[in-house]
């Protein structure tokens with residue numbers, strides 16, 4: 652699943668390629684036909700993101716709200732676009748570029764005022780310029796749930812996915828099963844500051860870079876063209892710092908990875 656930095660990069664790309672000009676919007680697959688008709692031909696004012704939610708703001712107050720979920724993708728291309736292939740929920744065509752959206756969990760037209768309802772259900776987004784971690788801390792300090800699951804809860808912090816969750820906990824030597832009530836404020840503050848910095852790197856570079864330069868050696872990454880990780884998808888391999896076997900388990904439907912020696 653894409654993490655928040657991917658949505659912020661999409662917002663920036665769509666802003667550069669489509670904003671301040673009329674956009675043709677269609678639904679080749681048909682499932683978004685009414686929504687597309689409601690905004691097609693209008694000027695896209697701007698594109699923005701909050702956590703894993705993307706918003707296309709059109710003149711006149713309508714907004715296309717997209718959540719990619721596990722399988723959603725945008726395919727960007729210069730004009731002229733070829734005929735749609737597969738299940739294209741939404742096709743946007745601007746002056747020079749187009750994009751096809753396939754497989755989103757959410758693709759709907761809402762009113763500008765309804766964005767607040769979406770955001771009200773989300774925690775602070777580390778990538779927003781005005782991001783403030785304190786609402787997340789208020790949730791975490793009172794919760795007996797495992798910090799590993801709290802970090803993935805979009806109502807606590809918006810935009811964190813499985814890679815940042817696992818790697819952040821390793822970087823701060825925190826066991827993913829430790830309850831929120833046993834996290835110190837200083838630990839949370841350090842994690843939040845680090846998360847903001849890590850996600851900004853992800854936004855700038857277009858990939859998740861989580862390993863400190865001094866640890867960026869040894870066994871290769873879990874996949875081709877992927878940066879090294881401390882624990883993510885390294886189950887059974889030795890910890891890069893202490894050599895203990897990295898463990899994995901299911902936590903609320905997603906794999907959690909940790910070093911049982913380093914993380915307490």
Ligand SMILES: [Zn+2]
Pocket residue numbers: 890891892893894895910911912913914
């Ligand atoms: Zn270790």
